[in-house]
Amino acid sequence: MNEFASGASEWPSDLSRREFLRLSGATVALAGLGACTKQPIEKIVPHAKQPPEMIPGKPLHFASATTFNGYAQGILVTSREGRPIKIEGNPDHPASLGATTIWAQADLLDLYDPDRAKTVMHGDQPSTWNDFLRDVDLALQAQQPTGGAGIRILSESFTSPTLQAQLQVLLQKFPRARIDVWNPIAPDESPLRYDLSKARVIVALDSDFLFMHPAALRRARDFASSRRANENAAMSRLYVAEPTPTITGSTSQRAIFARSRRNSLVASASCRWVKEVSRLPPLTPGFARPPRICSRTETRAL
Amino acid sequence: MAQLFSPRANIYSRVLIVGVLILIGGAGWATSAIFWSPSTTYVNVPLDQPVPFSHKHHVGDDGIDCRYCHTSVEKSRFAGMPTSETCMSCHSQIFPDAPVLAPVRQSFATNTPLKWNRVYDLPDYVWFDHSIHAAKGIGCSTCHGRVDQMPVTWRTTTLYMKWCLDCHREPQKFVRPRDKVFDMAWEPPRDQHAQGAKLVAAHKIDISGRLTNCGSCHQ
Numbered sequence: 001m002n003e004f005a006s007g008a009s010e011w012p013s014d015l016s017r018r019e020f021l022r023l024s025g026a027t028v029a030l031a032g033l034g035a036c037t038k039q040p041i042e043k044i045v046p047h048a049k050q051p052p053e054m055i056p057g058k059p060l061h062f063a064s065a066t067t068f069n070g071y072a073q074g075i076l077v078t079s080r081e082g083r084p085i086k087i088e089g090n091p092d093h094p095a096s097l098g099a100t101t102i103w104a105q106a107d108l109l110d111l112y113d114p115d116r117a118k119t120v121m122h123g124d125q126p127s128t129w130n131d132f133l134r135d136v137d138l139a140l141q142a143q144q145p146t147g148g149a150g151i152r153i154l155s156e157s158f159t160s161p162t163l164q165a166q167l168q169v170l171l172q173k174f175p176r177a178r179i180d181v182w183n184p185i186a187p188d189e190s191p192l193r194y195d196l197s198k199a200r201v202i203v204a205l206d207s208d209f210l211f212m213h214p215a216a217l218r219r220a221r222d223f224a225s226s227r228r229a230n231e232n233a234a235m236s237r238l239y240v241a242e243p244t245p246t247i248t249g250s251t252s253q254r255a256i257f258a259r260s261r262r263n264s265l266v267a268s269a270s271c272r273w274v275k276e277v278s279r280l281p282p283l284t285p286g287f288a289r290p291p292r293i294c295s296r297t298e299t300r301a302l
Numbered sequence: 303m304a305q306l307f308s309p310r311a312n313i314y315s316r317v318l319i320v321g322v323l324i325l326i327g328g329a330g331w332a333t334s335a336i337f338w339s340p341s342t343t344y345v346n347v348p349l350d351q352p353v354p355f356s357h358k359h360h361v362g363d364d365g366i367d368c369r370y371c372h373t374s375v376e377k378s379r380f381a382g383m384p385t386s387e388t389c390m391s392c393h394s395q396i397f398p399d400a401p402v403l404a405p406v407r408q409s410f411a412t413n414t415p416l417k418w419n420r421v422y423d424l425p426d427y428v429w430f431d432h433s434i435h436a437a438k439g440i441g442c443s444t445c446h447g448r449v450d451q452m453p454v455t456w457r458t459t460t461l462y463m464k465w466c467l468d469c470h471r472e473p474q475k476f477v478r479p480r481d482k483v484f485d486m487a488w489e490p491p492r493d494q495h496a497q498g499a500k501l502v503a504a505h506k507i508d509i510s511g512r513l514t515n516c517g518s519c520h521q
Contacts, residue, residue: 045418048386048387050387057380
């Protein structure tokens with residue numbers, strides 16, 4: 001997103017220093033003239049029908065959700081005069097616990113992105129929803145005889161039961177239609193909720209569960225609580241095998257770099273480490289001498 | 303060496319000095335006249351509105367409470383403006399076909415808001431809040447005048463900084479009992495000075511000087 005006109009940050013080559021000073025002097029002088037005008041008449045535009053939950057002039061706070069990889073994270077939105085201005089985590093939501101990810105924070109920028117579609121477009125012509133629905137209807141009718149053999153729906157992964165139900169209805173009508181779900185970046189993550197606050201030893205294989213994960217906020221909290229030395233008899237330990245450095249890796253006792261296709265190898269070895277590690281005396285902060293979880297030869301083999 | 307100035311130069315110089323003084327004074331007077339003139343302050347200048355709404359009829363004659371239309375005046379910075387729905391709550395029965403009300407009916411039917419011309423308008427760098435003034439016993443009529451007698455709404459005060467400060471320095475001159483805030487006919491009693499001081503204490507109005515801090519109004 002670029003808020004300035006293109007080229008605005010470049011110094012124009014045909015503008016000398018003197019010329020620039022002359023122009024900026026004139027600008028300052030003219031800016032002062034602005035004080036000599038009186039206020040123009042402004043408008044007050046009330047609603048035609050008052051939304052009951054709104055008090056004009058007061059910010060409205062409401063709970064909503066943003067998704068990461070298809071999974072919802074609870075957020076609280078502050079909105080002024082119908083325009084959301086701030087997103088915070090929802091303390092009552094299990095996947096947020098009052099925190100937000102950087103992506104949830106950036107959702108606001110997304111909302112006001114000038115490149116965001118403002119109307120329905122047909123090619124490069126503005127169109128209307130009614131026209132769109134009519135065209136879709138025509139296209140779907142043509143698919144009726146074949147049972148929808150020509151229909152493909154592409155989607156990012158999602159967990160919305162409503163959308164799921166709607167797609168089921170569609171599939172009943174067009175049994176031969178196909179729905180393909182694909183996420184270009186984030187890896188497939190198990191929706192299972194592990195309780196990391198109870199884990200003593202955590203082995204993460206190519207899993208950036210403290211950052212790039214739908215439940216990262218919750219896991220970071222749980223993980224942190226298991227690491228508070230004055231509340232826990234023993235701090236938990238985290239071992240990570242990962243192909244690139246991640247937040248999770250840098251938080252761990254030890255991270256080794258391994259191509260992800262070696263994960264099964266690491267996993268089979270990890271059982272041994274876990275047993276080994278759970279027999280070790282509790283770690284004391286500041287005196288941490290983490291065990292080498294792999295021998296040098298093992299590391300090389302990965 | 304010849305005389306540089308003839309005796310007449312004395313007269314010229316006096317005329318010049320007096321002339322310049324008059325010019326400066328005149329310029330000052332003209333500036334102040336423009337500054338305080340209704341065309342700059344909009345005081346007593348009725349504005350055109352999309353519907354010729356009359357507070358005189360609705361408040362003065364029919365006795366409708368301010369809060370029926372300006373719903374958020376006790377809760378929010380913004381006093382709130384009646385929605386077209388609010389007008390229609392009566393005008394679907396009273397004058398349902400009156401031509402002057404056509405814009406209201408159209409707004410209600412198409413769900414597009416009416417656009418009123420702002421009568422009281424502070425610059426955007428000033429922070430003002432209705433709820434605190436209503437809660438501390440500053441009545442509508444102190445700032446907006448006898449709205450109930452206005453067939454069209456006009457400004458009764460300049461909204462200049464001096465005007466705000468005159469009250470923020472001495473709120474006891476203007477404060478009234480809380481149940482009189484919406485009373486258009488309230489006049490300061492003869493012993494306002496003593497009454498006001500009592501109310502300032504009763505309403506816990508902050509007279510520590512914080513009200514005249516620049517930061518109160520220029521946040």
